[in-house]
Amino acid sequence: MKVAKARYLKFRLRIQKRDKDILHLIHRFRLVTIGQIHKILFSNQKRISCYRRVRMLESQGYLRRHGLTYGAQNFYLITLKGLLTIGKTDQALENKGQNQRVYNHQIPHDLGLVDIFCALSTLSDKITYKTENEIRAELERSHPYDKYLIPDALMMVKEPLKLNLAIELELNIQSPKRYEERFYLMTKDLKTVYDKYLYVFENINYRNFFIKQLIKNKQQLLLENILFVELDLLVNQPFDCPIYTGKGKSFTFRELFKRFNDAVAHTPLIPPLYGNKDDKEKNTTT
Structure with missing residues (x-):
């Protein structure tokens, strides 16, 4: 069964300062969860505001979502498009592109x-x-x-x-x-x-x-x-x-x-x- 795309994901995203803050944060730590992004950057706002912004960045190719097995929460990685937006470089990401591997044993660390x-x-x-x-x-x-x-x-x-x-x-x-x-x-x-x-x-x-x-x-x-x-x-x-x-x-x-x-x-x-x-x-x- 095909799930309808959320309405807010259909809008064109205009990159704002808070979006760049999200991209900078994920670039610093390589991978971050929604809960951590909310705690660091959106602590004075509702969690749904953070969730929607991150999902919009993901839907338009700035972030990549990765899910752990056994029902654990998702986390997000930055893409080449996201790096370009904040003027950063990442040799490993440039070499492997979207196929950059995430090792399960390293994720909790x-x-x-x-x-x-x-x-x-x-x-x-x-x-x-x-x-x-x-x-x-x-x-x-x-x-x-x-x-x-x-x-x-x-x-x-x-x-x-x-x-x-x-x-x-x-x-x-x-x-x-x-x-x-x-x-x-x-x-x-x-x-x-x-x-x-x-x-x-x-x-x-x-x-x-x-x-x-x-x-x-x-x-x-x-x-x-x-x-x-x-x-x-x-x-x-x-x-x-x-x-x-x-x-x-x-x-x-x-x-x-x-x-x-x-x-x-x-x-x-x-x-x-x-x-x-x-x-x-x-x-x-x-």
């Missing part, structure tokens, strides 16, 4: 990164979030990025914290050999490219295995500069989700961002983790 962006965006306007593609593009312009660890995302916190936090999303435990290779790059880039590493685990208990690998590989420096958080808690309670250090202590983003309002009064955990050089000098002299 990529959508999880969008959820992390949504959560971190609510914390403070002093945060800049960069995706993996944006990090690669910047390094490619200045240095060969194959010599650096490319994290899943980068959270840049402005002064007074002035912190570059590399984010890795782990939905599954990796092999010990894979971690050993990653530890080498992480150690090399620590303090020169990234100040600390934030591992987001689907199950926070994964950190026990991760810490064992750090100890096994004698990565004491990494152990002191790595943080862990659970994905579900970060997405649903970004201000108050517990963030664990490699030593087992914990704090929250709410505590961390108190320093924006009062640079003198620290929470008990923050000084050894994020204290600047002046703080350390004071501690050594007292």
